[in-house]
Amino acid sequence: MIYPIVIYGSPVLRKVAEKIKKDYPKLDQFISDMWETMYYSDGLGLAAPQVGKSIRLFVIDGAPLEEDEPKLKDFKKVFINPKIIEREGEDIPYNEGCLSIPLLREDVIRPEKVRIEYYDELFNFYDEWYDGIAARVIQHEYDHLKGILFTDKVAPIKKRLLKGKLISISKGKFAVDYKVRLSK
Numbered sequence: 120m121i122y123p124i125v126i127y128g129s130p131v132l133r134k135v136a137e138k139i140k141k142d143y144p145k146l147d148q149f150i151s152d153m154w155e156t157m158y159y160s161d162g163l164g165l166a167a168p169q170v171g172k173s174i175r176l177f178v179i180d181g182a183p184l185e186e187d188e189p190k191l192k193d194f195k196k197v198f199i200n201p202k203i204i205e206r207e208g209e210d211i212p213y214n215e216g217c218l219s220i221p222l223l224r225e226d227v228i229r230p231e232k233v234r235i236e237y238y239d240e241l242f243n244f245y246d247e248w249y250d251g252i253a254a255r256v257i258q259h260e261y262d263h264l265k266g267i268l269f270t271d272k273v274a275p276i277k278k279r280l281l282k283g284k285l286i287s288i289s290k291g292k293f294a295v296d297y298k299v300r301l302s303k
C-alpha cells in the first residue's frame with residue numbers, strides 16, 4: 120500500500136516518535152508499505168511520521184546516489200528504535216531536501232560521522248559507524264523521529280526567507296507526482 124506523504128504543517132511531523140516492540144501490530148506489512156511508498160515517491164529515505172505514524176522507524180536506500188558514492192549501492196536498511204550515540208568529524212554543509220517539504224532544498228550543516236544503535240526488521244541489534252552521504256541521510260531521517268525538519272537547521276539569515284515558502288507548501292501550493300496529505 121502506498122501511503123500519502125504528510126506535508127509540512129501537519130502536527131505529526133513535530134511529535135517525538137514512540138519506540139516500538141517486536142510484536143508491534145503488522146510490522147512486516149508496515150515496513151513493506153514504507154518501502155513501496157518511498158520508491159513510489161522517489162525518496163532516498165522515509166521516516167514513519169512522514170506517513171502519519173509516530174513511531175521510531177525509518178528506511179533508507181542509498182542506491183540512487185551510487186554515482187556520487189559507490190558504497191551506497193548496497194546501503195539499504197530499516198532502522199528501528201535508532202539512537203545516535205556519537206557524532207564525529209567536521210561539520211559539513213550538504214544540500215538537503217525532504218518529501219514532506221516538496222521542491223525545497225537548502226544547505227544544512229551536520230557532522231561527518233555518526234555512531235548509531237538500532238534494530239533491523241528482524242529485531243537484530245546493530246551498533247555501527249556511518250560517514251559520508253549515509254551519515255547525512257541517517258541524521259536527516261533520525262531528526263524526523265524527534266519532530267525536527269531540515270528547514271529548522273538552515274542558517275538564521277535564510278530562515279526569514281523560508282517562512283513564506285513553508286507557508287505556501289503547507290497550503291499545498293506545489294505540484295509533485297506522489298500522493299500527499301495536507302494538514303486539516
Ligand code: NI
Nearest residue numbers: 216217218219
Ligand atoms: Ni525528510
